[in-house]
Structure formats: structure tokens, C-alpha cells
Amino acid sequence: MAKSSLKSAALMEQMKAHLSTDAGKDIVKKVNLVYQLNIAPKKIGFNEEIYVVDLKKGEVTQGPYEGGKPDATFSFTDDDFIKISSGKMNPQIAFMRGAIKIKGSMSAATKFTPDIFPKPSKM
Amino acid sequence: MAMRELVSGGAACAEPGSSSSNPLGALANALIGSSSKTQERLQEVPTSTNRVSNGNIYEGGLEPALHGSEFDHPPHASSQGSVFLQGFRSSGQDAFANAWDEIQNPQMPLFQGRNNLIPPDQIQFQPHDGPPQRVLSNFLHSFVNSGHGGLPFHPTPLPALGLSKGEKQRIRDRSSIMARHLFADKNEDFVNAQVNALLSSLDIDTDVQARVTPPGRSQEMENVWNDSQSMQNGPRDADGWIAEYDQHRVQKGDPNVWAQSFEQLHGANGWASEFENEQSQIASFGQVRGASVPSLAAMEQTRVLAHTLAQNPDPKFKSSKFLQFVSKMSRGEITFEDNQVKSSGLPAPGDWATEYQQQFNGGQSWVDQFEREELFRGSAGWVNEFTTAREQQGPVDDQWVNEFSKLHVQDWADEFGRQVGEGILGDDSWADTYDEYLNEQTIVKQQSVTSKGVYVFSKLNPYVGHPNPFQEGQELFREGLLSEAVLALEAEVLKNPDNSEGWRFLGLAHAENDDDQQAIAAMMRAHEADPTNLEVLLALGVSHTNELEQAAALKYLYSWLRHHPKYGTVSSPELSDSLHHADVARYFSDAAKISPEDADLHAVLGVLYNLSREYDDAAESFVTALKLRPYDYSLWNKLGATQANSAQAADAILAYQHALDLKPNYVRAWANMGISYANQGMYEDSIRYYVRALAMNPKADNAWQYLRISLSCASRTDMMEACDSRNLEVLQKEFPL
Numbered sequence: 001m002a003k004s005s006l007k008s009a010a011l012m013e014q015m016k017a018h019l020s021t022d023a024g025k026d027i028v029k030k031v032n033l034v035y036q037l038n039i040a041p042k043k044i045g046f047n048e049e050i051y052v053v054d055l056k057k058g059e060v061t062q063g064p065y066e067g068g069k070p071d072a073t074f075s076f077t078d079d080d081f082i083k084i085s086s087g088k089m090n091p092q093i094a095f096m097r098g099a100i101k102i103k104g105s106m107s108a109a110t111k112f113t114p115d116i117f118p119k120p121s122k123m
Numbered sequence: 124m125a126m127r128e129l130v131s132g133g134a135a136c137a138e139p140g141s142s143s144s145n146p147l148g149a150l151a152n153a154l155i156g157s158s159s160k161t162q163e164r165l166q167e168v169p170t171s172t173n174r175v176s177n178g179n180i181y182e183g184g185l186e187p188a189l190h191g192s193e194f195d196h197p198p199h200a201s202s203q204g205s206v207f208l209q210g211f212r213s214s215g216q217d218a219f220a221n222a223w224d225e226i227q228n229p230q231m232p233l234f235q236g237r238n239n240l241i242p243p244d245q246i247q248f249q250p251h252d253g254p255p256q257r258v259l260s261n262f263l264h265s266f267v268n269s270g271h272g273g274l275p276f277h278p279t280p281l282p283a284l285g286l287s288k289g290e291k292q293r294i295r296d297r298s299s300i301m302a303r304h305l306f307a308d309k310n311e312d313f314v315n316a317q318v319n320a321l322l323s324s325l326d327i328d329t330d331v332q333a334r335v336t337p338p339g340r341s342q343e344m345e346n347v348w349n350d351s352q353s354m355q356n357g358p359r360d361a362d363g364w365i366a367e368y369d370q371h372r373v374q375k376g377d378p379n380v381w382a383q384s385f386e387q388l389h390g391a392n393g394w395a396s397e398f399e400n401e402q403s404q405i406a407s408f409g410q411v412r413g414a415s416v417p418s419l420a421a422m423e424q425t426r427v428l429a430h431t432l433a434q435n436p437d438p439k440f441k442s443s444k445f446l447q448f449v450s451k452m453s454r455g456e457i458t459f460e461d462n463q464v465k466s467s468g469l470p471a472p473g474d475w476a477t478e479y480q481q482q483f484n485g486g487q488s489w490v491d492q493f494e495r496e497e498l499f500r501g502s503a504g505w506v507n508e509f510t511t512a513r514e515q516q517g518p519v520d521d522q523w524v525n526e527f528s529k530l531h532v533q534d535w536a537d538e539f540g541r542q543v544g545e546g547i548l549g550d551d552s553w554a555d556t557y558d559e560y561l562n563e564q565t566i567v568k569q570q571s572v573t574s575k576g577v578y579v580f581s582k583l584n585p586y587v588g589h590p591n592p593f594q595e596g597q598e599l600f601r602e603g604l605l606s607e608a609v610l611a612l613e614a615e616v617l618k619n620p621d622n623s624e625g626w627r628f629l630g631l632a633h634a635e636n637d638d639d640q641q642a643i644a645a646m647m648r649a650h651e652a653d654p655t656n657l658e659v660l661l662a663l664g665v666s667h668t669n670e671l672e673q674a675a676a677l678k679y680l681y682s683w684l685r686h687h688p689k690y691g692t693v694s695s696p697e698l699s700d701s702l703h704h705a706d707v708a709r710y711f712s713d714a715a716k717i718s719p720e721d722a723d724l725h726a727v728l729g730v731l732y733n734l735s736r737e738y739d740d741a742a743e744s745f746v747t748a749l750k751l752r753p754y755d756y757s758l759w760n761k762l763g764a765t766q767a768n769s770a771q772a773a774d775a776i777l778a779y780q781h782a783l784d785l786k787p788n789y790v791r792a793w794a795n796m797g798i799s800y801a802n803q804g805m806y807e808d809s810i811r812y813y814v815r816a817l818a819m820n821p822k823a824d825n826a827w828q829y830l831r832i833s834l835s836c837a838s839r840t841d842m843m844e845a846c847d848s849r850n851l852e853v854l855q856k857e858f859p860l
Contacts, residue, residue, distance in 0.1 A: 017770035023804035
């Protein structure tokens with residue numbers, strides 16, 4: 001993946017590696033959806049980096065989703081995504097606040113929970 | 124006895140003060156009495172929930188009282204004022220009391236129906252019945268009565284009374300003067316409000332330009348009018364909303380129904396047309412103050428809403444902060460002004476409303492949406508627009524609807540409806556979710572104070588005053604009692620803020636306790652005290668790497684190299700701001716060639732590779748370092764973390780085990796263990812490790828979040844409450860290692 005300065009990029013790489021493990025394969029089986037994440041450094045919509053977390057094929061790629069339409073597209077800031085994936089912020093609440101913008105299927109969006117993401121270990 | 128004649132005084136003249144025309148005074152005199160009983164009743168009214176259509180009630184209830192004998196003998200008096208006051212103070216009347224009884228009985232508006240006090244079949248919206256004269260007389264009575272209890276007079280729409288323009292003028296003039304006398308003990312605003320209300324209900328144009336201006340006195344009145352604030356629209360809004368709401372309400376206590384009914388309100392333009400119908404009965408707005416009308420309207424509506432929510436027996440609802448917020452709004456403690464929440468009266472510190480508003484600045488904020496939808500408060504412009512458009516009934520429909528639709532209600536309602544439908548709100552009820560949000564907000568607020576470099580000292584430190592806290596702290600650290608060591612070291616740095624070693628140990632203790640935020644804060648202080656300390660620089664590099672702060676981490680790691688006595692020459696002399704990772708890595712590699720036996724160097728390299736997510740190289744570096752220093756528990760943990768982050772969880776667990784063998788109270792390693800198990804999907808095991816870590820350091824916030832996730836993944840929602848309340852005892856009992 002291209003080097004990025006976003007914190008989320010580290011998470012994306014970890015996710016990528018994670019999906020090839022047994023646990024990752026379980027997640028793919030359970031969720032079976034394609035998410036596109038538009039992650040902005042400071043403010044939603046500006047200088048976004050786009051990642052596709054394909055939980056159908058089990059891969060994480062950079063750039064908009066080419067294979068059709070993603071089941072759900074999320075837009076948030078770098079910090080907010082980190083908070084959501086670590087469980088510090090409840091995604092529903094974040095949505096109500098407007099910290100997440102969601103496009104696409106709501107039911108797909110509800111499956112976007114912290115537990116599909118691996119947690120970073122601390123040195 | 125034509126009321127009309129009374130009102131008009133049988134003469135065309137509008138001069139107040141002419142003795143023959145004191146019809147209203149007489150009327151009032153006839154019917155009011157200042158009986159104590161009625162006063163009590165009047166004072167009862169504010170506590171009842173029926174504020175909505177008092178005018179109607181008055182008219183219905185007062186009807187019988189019209190037949191009093193006194194009515195036929197209006198006293199003759201030279202001055203209107205004195206007569207009126209005389210009448211005002213006359214003794215009580217049973218008739219009036221009876222009338223009041225009727226009022227209190229179930230001719231209440233349908234809102235009362237939800238109180239379970241009123242049998243449902245009596246929920247009737249009080250119709251405007253009765254001949255116009257009666258209506259008018261009753262109405263005027265109530266106006267005068269309103270002075271008794273100090274109640275604000277409620278304007279109500281009355282059917283067309285057929286008052287001519289002249290009559291209207293007379294009523295206006297007289298009533299304003301009368302009000303002045305009548306409410307002499309009240310303040311100006313009250314007077315103005317009363318008069319306004321009266322006139323608006325009678326459909327009298329309050330626009331002063333419309334009438335001929337007699338000299339002198341009426342100028343004063345003109346000013347009075349111009350200054351008045353009006354409550355005209357408040358209760359009416361609530362009426363319509365309540366009506367709709369009640370119709371759609373299926374059962375109490377189901378938040379979904381609320382959402383659906385709300386959706387219905389907005390989805391069909393049914394509400395819009397309903398509102399329009401209501402509006403057509405209401406007098407012109409005149410000099411409406413945009414700010415006050417909607418805020419009062421808002422208060423009314425939110426009171427209604429709050430009451431409705433309070434009816435819900437579910438304790439969650441009652442205690443929910445949302446309900447409290449709405450209640451506050453309804454009591455006027457908080458008002459919305461220009462889409463800002465303004466708390467008035469009781470601004471406690473940490474006041475939820477202000478806090479909430481401070482957190483929130485976005486057009487998409489829930490509060491904004493809520494206030495727009497619930498309170499129909501676009502802006503003062505909306506009111507004015509409506510006012511100007513009032514003349515044409517037809518276009519008003521469209522205008523209002525257009526205006527309203529601009530508020531994106533449909534989108535929000537759709538989204539919300541879908542959310543509810545899809546169960547996105549999950550197991551939590553809507554109120555719960557909102558409560559969670561509120562809690563989160565307060566936490567966020569606290570955190571924002573502590574974040575990024577500001578060290579937070581513990582309260583109640585038993586080591587303050589200890590003769591040698593630094594030594595004590597180091598001792599505790601060696602023994603592995605990290606939280607105790609933290610306290611002792613805090614005592615030390617409170618005593619000697621420049622003790623860089625003290626700060627360093629403190630930072631180290633926090634890092635091993637799995638708190639990178641505090642670790643960074645402490646290490647920064649250490650760095651200030653001693654900018655060349657290599658261990659400090661390394662620790663800062665590590666913590667920032669953990670926090671994914673790439674630029675800062677790189678800066679510190681590079682600093683390590685430059686300050687190193689041996690390798691200072693390796694790097695280029697100038698400290699460039701835009702450090703590139705590749706360059707720095709190269710320098711380190713060069714340094715490693717110089718002295719390959721330096722474990723520290725390899726360790727730093729390992730951290731550096733972690734930063735650039737070159738995990739294989741990182742692991743290699745750590746392995747090399749460990750060969751040189753096999754009993755360094757910290758290195759084992761670093762190795763484990765590297766492996767875990769590159770999805771080699773099984774290897775990571777082995778490395779962590781080594782670390783824990785060397786240092787059994789290594790909280791960070793315990794937490795990392797938990798993470799590695801969770802990442803492998805072994806949630807039950809991960810729970811045990813998290814609990815163990817938390818038992819040693821209950822302040823490890825990260826671990827609490829992860830524990831929660833693992834509990835839900837393991838379907839142990841029974842323990843969720845223990846987790847949320849941070850009840851370690853229960854958790855430890857349930858999940859021993």
C-alpha cells in the first residue's frame with residue numbers, strides 16, 4: 001500500500017494482514033459485505049483517502065471500489081475511525097452526531113462494528 | 124343585551140373615558156368577583172397540565188355565569204378606571220365558582236387524556252360553540268379574570284365574531300387602558316402581553332398604523348403596542364402537535380412508535396395542512412418578535428413532550444438525560460436561540476446543555492435537527508414570512524410547506540425511520556443510546572483536558588509528604604507494583620519538578636501500566652528537564668509509535684540518534700523538519716554497522732521499522748537485540764507486539780509469555796495477550812487476560828473498551844453491565860485465569 005500519514009492507514013494494513021488469518025476468514029464469512037471507507041485527516045470530505053474493506057473476498061485495497069457499488073460507504077475523520085475501531089466510540093452514536101456519514105444500505109452499515117477490526121498491540 | 128352594544132357603547136366614538144361607555148367594565152364587574160375561591164382555582168391552573176386552551180374552557184365554563192342579575196345593572200361612574208376597580212374588588216360569586224368547577228372538570232383538551240385521570244371518552248377538543256355574543260363576553264371575562272391569578276392570558280382563536288372595524292378599534296383602545304388599570308400591580312410586559320393576547324384572539328389587528336390615531340393618550344398606547352411581546356402562537360402550536368401526536372400514538376413507552384408517528388407527521392403533509400388550518404384561525408402576528416415567539420412555543424411544545432415522556436412508566440425514560448433535557452427546555456431553563464442552546468437560570472458547572480452545545484457545532488448535529496423538527500424553529504425569518512403571507516391563504520400552504528421541507532425533515536425522518544426499522548439501534552432503546560451519547564460527551568470533555576501532554580496527577584496521594592518518595596517509587600517499580608510506584612513518583616515530582624529521572628520513571632511506569640497518554644505527558648516533562656537523555660527519547664518514540672503519531676515518533680527516534688555520543692556523527696548535522704523515514708532508517712543502519720553489538724541500537728531500529736510497518740525487519744531487529752539482552756522484558760514485549768501487528772498472533776503470545784515470566788505484573792503484556800487472543804477470535808480467553816490486566820490497573824481505559832468488545836463477541840452480555848460499571852470483583856470472579 002502507498003505510504004500514508006493517516007493513523008488509519010496503519011489499521012488498514014493490520015486489517016489486511018488479519019484477513020488472511022483464520023479469524024479474518026471467519027469475519028469474511030460472517031459479514032460478507034463490501035465497505036468503502038473515505039477517511040479524511042481533519043474534516044470530513046477534505047483530502048480523503050479511500051480504502052475498500054472487501055469482506056467478501058477478504059482483502060483491503062486503496063482507492064475507490066471498482067467492482068461495482070460498495071454495500072455501504074462511510075466517511076469519517078482519521079481520529080474518529082480509530083476511536084470506532086477500538087471501541088471508544090459507538091458507531092450509532094457517532095452517526096447520530098454526524099461524525100459518520102453513511103451511504104448505501106443501512107443494514108450493511110449496522111454490521112460495521114468494532115469487532116471486525118483487529119486491535120493494535122502496544123510495544 | 125347585545126354584547127355588541129355593550130362593547131361598542133352604543134356610540135361611534137372610540138374615546139376612552141366617556142362615562143357612558145363602560146361596558147366591559149360593567150361586564151367584568153358583573154362576573155368577576157374577587158372571591159377567594161376563584162382565586163385559588165385560578166392559582167391552581169398553572170400546576171395543571173392544561174395550559175393549552177384555557178380560553179375555550181373559560182368560554183364553556185363561564186356561560187352559566189352570564190345570567191347573573193348583576194349583569195343588568197351596570198353601575199354608572201364617571202371614570203372608567205374606578206368603576207372597573209370597584210367591580211374588580213367586589214365580593215365573590217358562587218356562580219363564578221360553579222363555572223370554575225365546570226372548567227376543572229373534564230372539558231379538558233385531549234392532552235389531559237393521557238394523564239389517566241380523565242376518562243378517554245371525555246377527551247374532546249373544546250369547540251367554539253355558542254352565539255358570538257356569548258363567546259365574546261366569555262372571552263372578555265376570561266381576560267379580566269386572568270388578572271386574578273397573575274396568569275398570562277392565553278389567546279385562543281375564536282370564530283368570527285363579526286366585529287366591525289370600529290368595534291375592534293374600540294375594544295382595542297378600551298382593553299389596553301383597562302388592562303393598565305386592571306393589572307396595575309403587574310409589570311408593563313404583563314400588561315402588554317395580556318392586551319395583545321386579547322386582541323389577537325379577537326382577531327383585532329394590532330397594527331397601529333391601521334387605525335386613526337387620536338392624540339395624546341393613544342400615542343402612549345401605540346408605544347405600548349409596539350413594545351409588546353406576544354405569546355400568541357405558543358399554545359396553538361402545541362395544540363396542533365398534540366392533536367396529531369395523540370392520534371398517532373399507539374401505546375406508551377415505545378420509542379419506535381414515537382419515531383414512526385413523527386415520521387408520519389412529516390412524511391405526509393398531513394401535519395402541514397393541519398397546521399395550516401389552525402393558523403387560519405389565528406390572528407395576524409403583528410409585531411411578532413421572532414425570538415420570543417418560537418422560544419415560548421418551544422417551551423410549550425417541549426413541556427408537552429416532556430410530560431408525555433414522563434408518563435412512560437419505564438424508569439429508564441424517567442432518568443434519561445434526554446427527558447431531563449427536554450424538561451429543562453420546557454421549564455425555560457434552557458432556551459434555543461438562533462440554533463444555540465442557551466441555558467438560563469441554573470447554569471451548573473458541567474451543565475449538560477451548554478456542554479453538549481459546546482461539543483457540537485455542525486449543521487448536521489442532532490440537536491439542530493431535533494430543534495428544527497420538533498420546535499419548528501427555522502429562524503425569525505420563518506415567522507416573518509408567514510406573517511407577511513398571511514393575507515393570502517392559499518400561497519401560505521405552499522410557502523410554509525416549502526420552508527419546512529427545506530429543513531430536510533424528510534431525509535432525517537426517513538433515515539431515522541429506516542434506522543429504527545432496521546434495528547440499527549440494536550438492543551438499546553433509543554433513550555439508552557442517547558444516554559450513552561451523553562455519557563460519551565462528558566467523557567470526551569474530560570479527556571480533551573487531559574490529552575496531549577498535560578499530565579494528570581492522582582488525587583489523594585498517600586505518598587505526598589513521604590521523606591523520600593523517589594527512592595520509594597523506584598523500589599515499588601522494581602517490585603512490580605506499578606500503580607503504587609506511580610503514586611510515589613508523583614509525590615516526588617510534585618516535590619521536585621525538575622527531577623528528570625523522577626519524571627522518566629513516572630513515564631516508564633505509566634507505559635508499562637498500559638497508559639500511553641500519561642506516559643507521554645510524563646516523558647515530555649522529563650525531556651524538558653533533560654533534553655539529551657536517550658532513554659527518554661526512546662520512550663517517547665515508542666509511545667508515539669503506539670499512538671500512531673508517525674511524525675512525532677520519527678522526530679524522537681531521530682533525536683535519539685543525534686544525541687547519541689557514538690552515532691551523533693552518522694546523521695547529517697542539520698535537523699530537517701521534513702524527516703523522511705527512509706533517511707532515518709538508513710542512518711540507523713549505518714550506525715548498526717559501526718557497532719553491531721549495541722542492543723539499544725537494534726531496539727530503536729526495531730521501533731523504527733514498526734513505524735513504517737516493515738514488520739519483518741522490525742522483528743529481526745528485536746530478535747537481534749534479544750540475543751544480546753535476553754532478560755529484557757520490555758524487548759520481549761516489543762517483539763510480541765511487532766508479531767501481533769503483523770498477524771502472527773501465535774508467535775506473539777509466546778513472546779508475551781517470556782515477558783511475563785520476567786515481569787509478572789507487566790500490565791501492558793497482559794493486555795497485549797488479551798488482544799492477541801481476541802484477534803484470533805478466541806474471545807473467552809481474551810476476556811480473562813483483559814480482566815487480569817485491569818485487576819492490576821483499573822485505569823487502563825483501552826483495556827476496558829476491548830473487554831467490552833470481547834464480551835459482546837463472546838455473547839456474554841450478562842456481564843456487560845459489570846463491565847460498564849467497571850465492577851472488577853464480579854468480573855474477576857466470573858473470569859479467573
